[in-house]
Amino acid sequence: MMADTPLTAAQNAYLFLLMAEAREVSNSELQQRYGISITGVDSAALVDNKLATVRKDRSLLHELTDDGWAEAKKIMAGGYVKPSGASPASATLHAVLAALHRYMQRSQSSAADIFAATTPPTPTSATTKPKSSSRKPKAGEPVNVQARIRNAYKRLRRDPIIWVGLAELRADLDYISTPDVDQALQQLLEKKKIRLIPEENQKTITSADQDAAIVVSGEPKHLIAFGA
Known part of the structure; x- marks a missing residue:
């Protein structure tokens, strides 16, 4: 599925970031690890185009949908189309991803083979209870x-x-x-x-x-x- 509204350079970057994480990830974790957060119009663009889901806990949490995975793979396989707000980093990112796509074709690998789910950070508090490998949703919370x-x-x-x-x-x-x-x-x-x-x-x-x-x-x- 193609995004209904063209994504900006920043939104494309967030799309690929979520693909690289391959799991639900919070803004607090993104801020801690990369110094960025997915908020405002960027979050809305991903959700409105059905490329990601979002929910609110102590911070916003995003997770790529199947359509999001399909869109990311489509961009990887296609030619570079300069998005709004693009910088040299945007073209560089696409070049790296295009090279990765060529490797996937040669090795007959899928995106699921390459982008395995990352591991959430381990809580440092001694009083924090360990979480199960699969986070259970709260009552009434929609589940993808x-x-x-x-x-x-x-x-x-x-x-x-x-x-x-x-x-x-x-x-x-x-x-x-x-x-x-x-x-x-x-x-x-x-x-x-x-x-x-x-x-x-x-x-x-x-x-x-x-x-x-x-x-x-x-x-x-x-x-x-x-x-x-």
Whole structure:
């Protein structure tokens, strides 16, 4: 999906920053790590174009949507179109990303292979309770299930193996109902965002694997990978 309104140079940069982080990230963390925040018209442009989601906690938190990933990959693959407010840094960023795209083509890698989710900073306070690997939403908070699946996959994947068990994925997303996860997986499959395959070694399949499987064309699929 192409952005309805052309993004400025700054908004393009934020788009790629969120792709590099590959998870929900707060403005306080961005400020601490990079000295920047996604606010005002820049935040609104990403959200209005359905390229990112935003929610308010102690600070604003943004996360790239599937459309955001698609837009970022489209920009990487396309020729450089000078955006509003562009500086030499904007052209340099595009040149680096274009080179990365060429590498992805040569190595037959996907964006999900390259941009694995970063690790949130560990709380330093001794009284802070450790967070689970998958942040559970507050009551009534809208959940982008497809994005949660993508990020859970990136957390669970162990290089160089690209396949993650659906049982493991569902366990990480146990706060999302099984029908909602099933629906999101079917949508990702229809959009060719994921691949699903059966476990070849039938002797290793557990009851949890059987329960977690998605049936496609009458065949249970036990493993998931992102990328066509």
